[in-house]
Amino acid sequence: MENTLIDKTFRDSDGxxxxxxxxxxxxxxxxxxSLLALVFTNGQINTVLEVVANGSLFxxxxxxxxxxxNYFRxxxxxxxxxALIASKVM
Incomplete structure (x- = not known):
């Protein structure tokens, strides 16, 4: 099987x-x-939840x-x- 760009983009090492x-x-x-931050909308708990959410997404x-x-992932x-960095800068 030839390793084309499509294969490298969407296939893993097992094919x-x-x-x-x-x-x-x-x-x-x-x-x-993130869901808990929607429940606890203010206070220190919200701040901690947002920091943990952003850190884990990063x-x-x-x-x-x-x-x-693969290349897609x-x-x-x-x-x-x-997007995460841009959302925090702006």
């Missing part, structure tokens, strides 16, 4: 097409803390960028990382 995967721990932490994006199984990590 499986990978677009979505089971969430790993940083992504699960991000979802849970960690997930960083892991995808450098350890993603690495690009997804890069886009989320840039």
């Amino acid at each position: 499986n097409i990978v677009i979505a995967q089971m969430p790993n721990l940083p992504l699960i932490v991000w979802v849970v803390t 960690t997930w994006a960083w892991m995808e960028l450098f350890q993603g199984v 690495r690009t997804l990590g890069f886009v989320v990382l840039i």
